[in-house]
Amino acid sequence: MTEPVSPHADVPPTAALLPVTVDVVALTVRDDALHVLLVERGVDPYRGALALPGGFVLPGERLAQAARRELAEETGVRPPGHLEQLRTYGPLDRDPRGPVLSVAYLLLAPEFGVVHAGSDAGGAAWHPVEPLLPAAPGPSAGPGVPTASGDPAPSGGLAFDHARILADGVERARAKLEYSALATAFCPPEFTVADLRRVYEAVWGVRLDPRNFSRKATTTPGFLAETGRTTSGGTGRPATLYRAAPNPASLPTTVPAQGATPGSAADPDDAPASVPAVLDPPLMRPRR
Amino acid sequence: MTEPVSPHADVPPTAALLPVTVDVVALTVRDDALHVLLVERGVDPYRGALALPGGFVLPGERLAQAARRELAEETGVRPPGHLEQLRTYGPLDRDPRGPVLSVAYLLLAPEFGVVHAGSDAGGAAWHPVEPLLPAAPGPSAGPGVPTASGDPAPSGGLAFDHARILADGVERARAKLEYSALATAFCPPEFTVADLRRVYEAVWGVRLDPRNFSRKATTTPGFLAETGRTTSGGTGRPATLYRAAPNPASLPTTVPAQGATPGSAADPDDAPASVPAVLDPPLMRPRR
DNA sequence: ATAATAGTGTCTTTTAGACAATATTGT
DNA sequence: ACAATATTGTCTAAAAGACACTATTAT
Numbered sequence: 309m310t311e312p313v314s315p316h317a318d319v320p321p322t323a324a325l326l327p328v329t330v331d332v333v334a335l336t337v338r339d340d341a342l343h344v345l346l347v348e349r350g351v352d353p354y355r356g357a358l359a360l361p362g363g364f365v366l367p368g369e370r371l372a373q374a375a376r377r378e379l380a381e382e383t384g385v386r387p388p389g390h391l392e393q394l395r396t397y398g399p400l401d402r403d404p405r406g407p408v409l410s411v412a413y414l415l416l417a418p419e420f421g422v423v424h425a426g427s428d429a430g431g432a433a434w435h436p437v438e439p440l441l442p443a444a445p446g447p448s449a450g451p452g453v454p455t456a457s458g459d460p461a462p463s464g465g466l467a468f469d470h471a472r473i474l475a476d477g478v479e480r481a482r483a484k485l486e487y488s489a490l491a492t493a494f495c496p497p498e499f500t501v502a503d504l505r506r507v508y509e510a511v512w513g514v515r516l517d518p519r520n521f522s523r524k525a526t527t528t529p530g531f532l533a534e535t536g537r538t539t540s541g542g543t544g545r546p547a548t549l550y551r552a553a554p555n556p557a558s559l560p561t562t563v564p565a566q567g568a569t570p571g572s573a574a575d576p577d578d579a580p581a582s583v584p585a586v587l588d589p590p591l592m593r594p595r596r
Numbered sequence: 597m598t599e600p601v602s603p604h605a606d607v608p609p610t611a612a613l614l615p616v617t618v619d620v621v622a623l624t625v626r627d628d629a630l631h632v633l634l635v636e637r638g639v640d641p642y643r644g645a646l647a648l649p650g651g652f653v654l655p656g657e658r659l660a661q662a663a664r665r666e667l668a669e670e671t672g673v674r675p676p677g678h679l680e681q682l683r684t685y686g687p688l689d690r691d692p693r694g695p696v697l698s699v700a701y702l703l704l705a706p707e708f709g710v711v712h713a714g715s716d717a718g719g720a721a722w723h724p725v726e727p728l729l730p731a732a733p734g735p736s737a738g739p740g741v742p743t744a745s746g747d748p749a750p751s752g753g754l755a756f757d758h759a760r761i762l763a764d765g766v767e768r769a770r771a772k773l774e775y776s777a778l779a780t781a782f783c784p785p786e787f788t789v790a791d792l793r794r795v796y797e798a799v800w801g802v803r804l805d806p807r808n809f810s811r812k813a814t815t816t817p818g819f820l821a822e823t824g825r826t827t828s829g830g831t832g833r834p835a836t837l838y839r840a841a842p843n844p845a846s847l848p849t850t851v852p853a854q855g856a857t858p859g860s861a862a863d864p865d866d867a868p869a870s871v872p873a874v875l876d877p878p879l880m881r882p883r884r
Numbered sequence: 885a886t887a888a889t890a891g892t893g894t895c896t897t898t899t900a901g902a903c904a905a906t907a908t909t910g911t
Numbered sequence: 912a913c914a915a916t917a918t919t920g921t922c923t924a925a926a927a928g929a930c931a932c933t934a935t936t937a938t
Binding site for chain 3: 518544
């Protein structure tokens, strides 16, 4: 029998002990545009500013678990979709309270309704990402965000370094659509080829030829599985309904967990589950 | 004047305070094979086992800074090459000492000599990666590592979860060669097309046609810059010497730092520096 | 019938891959 | 001259893209 050991028993005394937050870049496609889930901060620092949903990791908690908990607390629902780790920021010069490490997660999900206004944050809501991203180069485009004067937010109108984290999340999402089947994560369980095309168009900000797209999507192995059913009611010819193909030749996910709590074992969100045989050709490519 | 504030002043008391390590997957190409830098652990846990170089982040230290410090301490030299963040592991079920967060970094570098045997680790040395990776699927290949019996190492003969981290690093490296110009990070400042081809061949484990490769490499914009010089002395026709092209249309690296220590400002290693216009075509592709 | 969207056929352009042929060096 | 490696040229095959045309529904 081992007594409940105090954490960090044998860690060298010179090691830093850092508070760790998780922040979630939750993306969805809504009205043919990419949207991100943001909360209005109800506490300092950055009280009143928009921020990514997130918060501190609790003792004994896993990172992905913390991400899902924060998301649930701040939306009132348990969000669907694909959750994966994005990257880690900090610990210096990003939080006025002092050194804080932040592990960002990326959620790609079909639009889900936001119910609840959390305790320390005004309700969460979907916001179009485009005005929050750094202006594209080339011919100087429209005005960014008016940046309400007096606002302490450093960039893009978001608290902390969240504008940068958002930009990184969007870039990751754009890249993943190209060489993985993850576009389906933005769709409900059953969807049409046109739904899927609108995901690519919104995330990449391009127009794709519906005819060539249809052929490419339906003939790419491991991408779509026919349900046998079709849409009805809308105008025009009914469309075939698909769902995401079941784990296409998934890579053997190294290290399946070892001596851990069996059941909450190795974080499935952290295992690049049905992810990308790297050396396969891209699934989809934007127009040249 | 602000007094030196105690760290974590206003952090909620329920937040976990975690020790954080950095671990570095340092890869190089040596004798036409991908190698990783490993140290033999001189202290518990996993004393005597091979491990990735790394250690605890110190108070006031940045992540990439800690990665470079550990690397320097354990090799005796300041390694060249491209350093980028890989991903974050933990904090549960990965260190017998208790919950520890580990932020892994990836270094892609030309082979550099290892000088020094650090204090808490036997000397660092290059090891071929192939026997350390999980057996590829398909027809069951050769025997992995004999796994010296009595060794507490969980997998691949490496301490902690380092076999998994290594696998993730190799996968990242393989992917990056495909759509970025990072293969040059494995080369010395001046190199030939053949040198570069051997990088691809070693990392991907394939053979590439030297003639088609040469054309592709030299005609891809933003990849190579001619030095005007050529090799000499070797057998055969002298080859043109190239260096990596200077930042090809680099993306505007969001958030250039704000109120930080000017000089050690925003970590350049953490900024995806000259990284991949995502929507560009891949630079190179492995054979089908 | 008309409008609207879904999906197929076919041609053109681009890119990748195979491989002959030429170029330039050391021995 | 011969061996060895570098580099260019040319043809073929595969993939991407443009776009006419057919299919199937609602009104």
